[in-house]
Amino acid sequence: MKIAVSGLNATDNPAPGIGVAKSLIDEYDVIGLSYDANEPGNYLEITKKNYLMPYPSLGYEELKNRLLEIKKKEDIKALIPNLDAELMLYVKYQKEIEDLGIKLFIPREKNFELRNKSSLSSLAPKIGLKYPETFVVNTISEMQKVAQKIGYPFMVKGNYYKAYKVYNFDSACDAFYKISNEWGFPILIQKTVSGVEVNLVGVGDGEGELKGAIVIKKLTTTTLGKVWTAITIENENLLKTAKKFVEMTGWRGPFELECMAEGENINVIEINPRFPAWIYFATGVGVNLPKMVVKLMTGEKVNSNLDYPTGKLYVRFTDETIVDFDKFKKLVTNKEL
Amino acid sequence: MQELLKLVIxxxxxxxxxxxxxxxxxxxIAKEIINFLKEGKDKDTIIEEIAREYGKDRKEVYIDVSDFLNKLKIYGLI
Known part of the structure; x- marks a missing residue:
């Protein structure tokens, strides 16, 4: 069975696609969907073939036409989208895409909106979490008013990507422009919370059951906050929260809870409606969530797996590969490789 | 104390x-104190046992054990 997987970037801002593909390749043929010929995953030979995709901003018709072309060539049966920027399109048109003969296992539109950063404040208490006070701003003067109210330091965040901790007005403006120039508006201003960052990746079956999950603590990160090393931990509170989140929303598919934990207190920072870039960690400790998603989407029986060893270390490292430049040219010209 | 019991040495x-x-x-000694705590021994008993085992003055041991227990509190382990 051929499964398409997006998000093949593996540079300083890695995407989940390669980890998802590595979790599947012993059982399935993985077809890579890429937005840029520079994405390393196009050349790593983990995927059987790679296709360039139209940018999500071009809309559903472009996406549909491209998926039909790929389906005709590869007969892909399923697709795992892994990028925030494309997910809205897949969520909105999931029925239409499934009608093309491509299975998805992603959240329904109302759930997708529910965990939007600007809506988290109302969701968090319902699942037993705290959410740091957050303000939506669109201008520097609005941000300045918020700064006067909550004081420094605080977080300046994009609605989809990027977050910077700022300590004064100059660095706040810098972060505001950096994020808005790249990702647009609104900008979110969030109070900082203390504690250690703990993350949970899980899969909901769409009927209220958490099928699999692991909890990790990041030990070292890059300047962008991307994990270098992490460790598996057990956190009963966070696991209970994840179960409640899945039960309450009937969550369908993968998700990541990004939290700050201090004793019993857990503040949710973000809920991502997809796998995180470190998803291979879960596979490596025996909880293969991407395979679980494939089995759920194809209607196979899936046993719950919330059992994993604690104290396992995840180590991300840089690597190089050398390929013929023709491959790059071929991908740019033919949109496939 | 529940958190201390979770420690795997x-x-x-x-x-x-x-x-x-x-x-x-x-x-x-840290390992020994943690093991004593896991066995449910109280502070006075731990001080007595360590003072006897190492042939030290009880007052001296009292200060060190108190200091160590404070550290465990700060780390949220007891």
Whole structure:
């Protein structure tokens, strides 16, 4: 069975696609969907073939036409989208895409909106979490008013990507422009919370059951906050929260809870409606969530797996590969490789 | 105390706390005190046992054990 997987970037801002593909390749043929010929995953030979995709901003018709072309060539049966920027399109048109003969296992539109950063404040208490006070701003003067109210330091965040901790007005403006120039508006201003960052990746079956999950603590990160090393931990509170989140929303598919934990207190920072870039960690400790998603989407029986060893270390490292430049040219010209 | 009970001490005397992911390097006495606490012994008993075992003055041991227990409190382990 051929499964398409997006998000093949593996540079300083890695995407989940390669980890998802590595979790599947012993059982399935993985077809890579890429937005840029520079994405390393196009050349790593983990995927059987790679296709360039139209940018999500071009809309559903472009996406549909491209998926039909790929389906005709590869007969892909399923697709795992892994990028925030494309997910809205897949969520909105999931029925239409499934009608093309491509299975998805992603959240329904109302759930997708529910965990939007600007809506988290109302969701968090319902699942037993705290959410740091957050303000939506669109201008520097609005941000300045918020700064006067909550004081420094605080977080300046994009609605989809990027977050910077700022300590004064100059660095706040810098972060505001950096994020808005790249990702647009609104900008979110969030109070900082203390504690250690703990993350949970899980899969909901769409009927209220958490099928699999692991909890990790990041030990070292890059300047962008991307994990270098992490460790598996057990956190009963966070696991209970994840179960409640899945039960309450009937969550369908993968998700990541990004939290700050201090004793019993857990503040949710973000809920991502997809796998995180470190998803291979879960596979490596025996909880293969991407395979679980494939089995759920194809209607196979899936046993719950919330059992994993604690104290396992995840180590991300840089690597190089050398390929013929023709491959790059071929991908740019033919949109496939 | 519940958090202390979760500590897993390996052969290199590194204690790993599986809920927080924190690790602590222990010396012999630290390991001994943690094991005493896990056995449910109270502070006075621990001080007595350590003073007797190492032939030290009870007052001196009292200060060190108190200091160590404070550290465990700060780390949220007791």
């Amino acid at each position: 390996d052969e290199n005397d590194i204690a790993f706390h599986p809920s927080t992911g924190n690790s602590y390097q222990l010396n012999d």
